[in-house]
Amino acid sequence: MDSINAKYVSQKISKVRWRPVSSAALQQPEVFATGSWDNEDNKVSVWSVGECGGAGEDAFEGDPQLLCELRHAGDVLDLQFLDQDRIVTASSTGAVTIFRHHHNNQTLSVAQRWDKAHRYPCDNAPCTGVACSSPELVSVGEDGRVVLFRVDQSGILRTIDNADSSTIHAVTFLRTTEVLTVNSIGQLKLWDFRQQGNDPAQILSLTGDRVPLHCVDRHPNQQHIVATGGQDGMLCIWDVRQGSMPFSLMEAHSAEMWEVHFHPSNPDHLFTCSEDGSLLHWETSTGSDAPSFLQGGRNSTIVSRSSAAPAGGNQSLISAWLSGDSTKGRLETTHMLPSQTLSVNSLDVLGQCLVCGTDGEAIYVNSRVPI
Amino acid sequence: MEEVDVDPAVTPIPGINVARGRLGFVWGPGDILVYESFSPAGKAAPLGGPFCQDVYAVRKDEDIYSPVLRKLFNESHHIFVGLQKITFDLPSKTKKTQFVSISKNYRSVIRACMEEVQNSCQYNCVSPQVSILLAVELIWNLCEVLFIDAAQAGSLLLHLLDWVRLHKADVDEKAREVLQYESPANHEAFWDVPGSTQTLTEFDVKWRRWHEECNRCLQDGSFASNQHLLTICKILVCDVDTLLEHKELLSTWYHFLVTRLLYSHPTVKPIDLHYYAQASMDMFMDTHSAPEPLDSILMAAFEFDLHQVIKDCSIALNNWWFVAHITDLLDHCKLLQSHNLHFGSNLREFLLLEYASGLFTHHSLWQLAVDYFDHCPEFGRVYLELQIERVPLDTERKALKVLRICEQRQMTEQVRSICKIMAVRALRNNRLGSGLSWTIRAKDAAFATLISERFLQDYCSKGSFSDLDLIDNLGPSMLLSDRLTFLGKYREFHRLYGENRFSEAAKLLLSLMTAKIAPQNFWMTLLTDALPLLEQKEVIFSTEQTHELMNCLEELISVKAVENQDHLMQDEDVETTKLELLRLALARNLAMAIVKEGTVEN
Numbered sequence: 022m023d024s025i026n027a028k029y030v031s032q033k034i035s036k037v038r039w040r041p042v043s044s045a046a047l048q049q050p051e052v053f054a055t056g057s058w059d060n061e062d063n064k065v066s067v068w069s070v071g072e073c074g075g076a077g078e079d080a081f082e083g084d085p086q087l088l089c090e091l092r093h094a095g096d097v098l099d100l101q102f103l104d105q106d107r108i109v110t111a112s113s114t115g116a117v118t119i120f121r122h123h124h125n126n127q128t129l130s131v132a133q134r135w136d137k138a139h140r141y142p143c144d145n146a147p148c149t150g151v152a153c154s155s156p157e158l159v160s161v162g163e164d165g166r167v168v169l170f171r172v173d174q175s176g177i178l179r180t181i182d183n184a185d186s187s188t189i190h191a192v193t194f195l196r197t198t199e200v201l202t203v204n205s206i207g208q209l210k211l212w213d214f215r216q217q218g219n220d221p222a223q224i225l226s227l228t229g230d231r232v233p234l235h236c237v238d239r240h241p242n243q244q245h246i247v248a249t250g251g252q253d254g255m256l257c258i259w260d261v262r263q264g265s266m267p268f269s270l271m272e273a274h275s276a277e278m279w280e281v282h283f284h285p286s287n288p289d290h291l292f293t294c295s296e297d298g299s300l301l302h303w304e305t306s307t308g309s310d311a312p313s314f315l316q317g318g319r320n321s322t323i324v325s326r327s328s329a330a331p332a333g334g335n336q337s338l339i340s341a342w343l344s345g346d347s348t349k350g351r352l353e354t355t356h357m358l359p360s361q362t363l364s365v366n367s368l369d370v371l372g373q374c375l376v377c378g379t380d381g382e383a384i385y386v387n388s389r390v391p392i
Numbered sequence: 393m394e395e396v397d398v399d400p401a402v403t404p405i406p407g408i409n410v411a412r413g414r415l416g417f418v419w420g421p422g423d424i425l426v427y428e429s430f431s432p433a434g435k436a437a438p439l440g441g442p443f444c445q446d447v448y449a450v451r452k453d454e455d456i457y458s459p460v461l462r463k464l465f466n467e468s469h470h471i472f473v474g475l476q477k478i479t480f481d482l483p484s485k486t487k488k489t490q491f492v493s494i495s496k497n498y499r500s501v502i503r504a505c506m507e508e509v510q511n512s513c514q515y516n517c518v519s520p521q522v523s524i525l526l527a528v529e530l531i532w533n534l535c536e537v538l539f540i541d542a543a544q545a546g547s548l549l550l551h552l553l554d555w556v557r558l559h560k561a562d563v564d565e566k567a568r569e570v571l572q573y574e575s576p577a578n579h580e581a582f583w584d585v586p587g588s589t590q591t592l593t594e595f596d597v598k599w600r601r602w603h604e605e606c607n608r609c610l611q612d613g614s615f616a617s618n619q620h621l622l623t624i625c626k627i628l629v630c631d632v633d634t635l636l637e638h639k640e641l642l643s644t645w646y647h648f649l650v651t652r653l654l655y656s657h658p659t660v661k662p663i664d665l666h667y668y669a670q671a672s673m674d675m676f677m678d679t680h681s682a683p684e685p686l687d688s689i690l691m692a693a694f695e696f697d698l699h700q701v702i703k704d705c706s707i708a709l710n711n712w713w714f715v716a717h718i719t720d721l722l723d724h725c726k727l728l729q730s731h732n733l734h735f736g737s738n739l740r741e742f743l744l745l746e747y748a749s750g751l752f753t754h755h756s757l758w759q760l761a762v763d764y765f766d767h768c769p770e771f772g773r774v775y776l777e778l779q780i781e782r783v784p785l786d787t788e789r790k791a792l793k794v795l796r797i798c799e800q801r802q803m804t805e806q807v808r809s810i811c812k813i814m815a816v817r818a819l820r821n822n823r824l825g826s827g828l829s830w831t832i833r834a835k836d837a838a839f840a841t842l843i844s845e846r847f848l849q850d851y852c853s854k855g856s857f858s859d860l861d862l863i864d865n866l867g868p869s870m871l872l873s874d875r876l877t878f879l880g881k882y883r884e885f886h887r888l889y890g891e892n893r894f895s896e897a898a899k900l901l902l903s904l905m906t907a908k909i910a911p912q913n914f915w916m917t918l919l920t921d922a923l924p925l926l927e928q929k930e931v932i933f934s935t936e937q938t939h940e941l942m943n944c945l946e947e948l949i950s951v952k953a954v955e956n957q958d959h960l961m962q963d964e965d966v967e968t969t970k971l972e973l974l975r976l977a978l979a980r981n982l983a984m985a986i987v988k989e990g991t992v993e994n
Contacts (some may be wrong), residue, residue, distance in 0.1 A: 027470075029462075029463040029466050029467055030463075031459040031460070031462040031463055031466075032756075033756055033759075058789075058790075059755065059756045059790065060755065060756055061755055096786070096789075098787065098789065113786060113787045141821040141822075141823075142821070142822075144821060146821070147786075147787045147788070147789075149788075149789075163788055163823070163826070164821070164823070165823065165825070165826075185825065186823065186824055186825025186826070186858070186859035186861060186862045187823065187825030187826045187828070187829050187862065188823070188826050204825075205788070205825075205826060205829045206825060206828075206829050206861075206862060206865065208861065208865065210861075224861065226865060228867060230867065230868065230869065231832065231865070231866075231867055231869055233829060252792070276800075277792060277796065296792075296793065296796055360474065361473075363760075364793065380759055380793075381466050381469070381470060381760075382462060382463070383466065
């Protein structure tokens, strides 16, 4: 954690994402993409970090080097890697764009664009989120639409108009045919594309104040566990299968939480970043040496803040997250950034490498995250 | 500052014929809008072609749009915020070291920026930005040596030596050799740092002995054979003429100054510095060339006239960055006396406000400016309040960030105004749910009423509710406004009815009218909704409830009668039919209720 340096890049970073590494090779990620916002000329840029967490390397971590960049119309409100070569972005002009990164000459070009995927009757509506499950893409926007695309098809596959009466802030795939969206009145909605009609399959929300939810992420192994972050900085863990209430709530930040990510290979670790300028690393443990996925329901005492009892009656495996209770000290949080910065808008973690971007126009890379 | 010391720069506006027309203008936050205007006396159109149709924005500071300098602004912002947080109960010795290290941080940021500009500049030319940054770093370094580090006699010269050496980056190798040769090894023994192993006086004594030795060598002519050695010896005894012969190697008067001091007065005290500085400058510069701004600034620094330094820098540079940051640092070192400006705030605050206001005009850097305003105790808040409302809000995410800034500083007026802007925009695009969530955040009751009215109108025209996911889940925010509460409860009534929970639905419906939650113009609809309940086989409304319903009906009729005296009744037939139906249904229900309640259960 000591070797985390800022690289100032002259643009406010709204999204960072690591390029996926092939699971066969156990190497650390080296390339990431960023999107900027609030500029007159926004850009999508691809960077390389070079030596990232090499074994025994005590030396100074390489500065991120810019590989290529391309102008982007409108703020980059979301950015995802579709595969090794293609990046999808959501724009504040309402467009969804696919960029192709050419490795041989290090350039970016626009491969496909759906303009006006999100719109109002007489204006553009920002597209706020995209999720990919190749070859399909889902986008959501301020106009409350959920739009389904297929890569390489220029038309739109399906639109759910008026899916939401308020702004949808984020979307993630639960299964190949199901997506989960979060909106600005604090609801999670599950959409099943196999069903016709414009109604969600399920709605979950927190009773009480309708606090807008800004981000959502699914547990990598257990598809029913979902984490969300809201405007008040609360981190909620939900079990989508049962109940319509979150399983546990934790006070995480003092301002909007912009992104939440489970670590893709080690899901006992969770990362959140917020408008208050902090990036937190959450680590849960069940208090015994055995890895959490081998724990049955009986070993870990289940104390949670909601009244819904977990599905522990049958011998289903319970993730440590559903039994997490921060007051019992089984949940550790650490600040990952050395000092308070302007808002941390985005983070991504892969292997042992963490990258985040801030409104202070800086990118931080940490390649020795204790996982 | 009563008079202007320098002539203001003239900027020609292309396309405007100044000879014939007038220039109209209006001040903006960071620029001026300029246009060609008519003379007001209504004379005939003057010759010289058509008037220029364009409006020009004239901006003094182009630097904030430079991508490389943006890094400077961001990094220095980080340092600035860190500086403000330094606690003041540290002992002064530690504080001084901290301030020096912060000063070095600032300088390293400037240097990094300079290198990057230089790297991006092609053909090895020196771009004007680089020279300005060089000058800025030079001045900053000198201020650090003289004011922040406050080097005393003895170490002062060493620091000045470092200062000069650091800024001779463009010197050629030969000069560098000569310089280094000027501190040859055989003099090292006499050149112990004063204060570390010996006191100043001890050093002084030693030095004088060495100097006499050199002089004697010169007089003896022991170096007469070798011209170079002779020159070097003359330099070592600080023979001014020899030094001036090598002017091109020294290249600047302050280099000359430090060289002179090195060889004639190594134990120079800070207060004596300006005598030598003035003398050096006079000796070095040609009498007919006017001193450049940089020279007068450095001279002011040698004279320890901080305010003059700041004032000259403000005039010479077109960006407030440098003066704002250095003044802030000097103020933290408690070096600035409170200097009363005509406009009330102190110098530090004035400069920070100017700098931050300039940042606020930038489409992206406005976020940095917020922190600067925060640390201006007197006027910062007012400035922020005025500026933050002018940030354009293109997306919800940006609006959320602006709102967070306002909420953290309890700027309720601005919060309300921003939420209202977003809510109106949402309503215009028919996003009622978004509009409502903005309204709830602002706790704006009046707007909540407006939105509820829209919902109710929608219901009346379509016969069903839109956005059920919103209305069904209002929660405690329902209480924000009466109309909103009514909307929520009314929807609940429909839900109860849909679930066949008739008695609860009936109770709710009645309470909506009796508790006066429902607006009067909606009562007709409510009573009409009561009809199916009245006509159920089973008695739902009790006698008491039926009586209340009848009361409501009568009240409604009388109110309507008063209203309709003035204008013609339309749909008279429909209205009267409805009323008759209601009366009939109510009467029937009353009858059945009386019977039911009067029946004794076996």
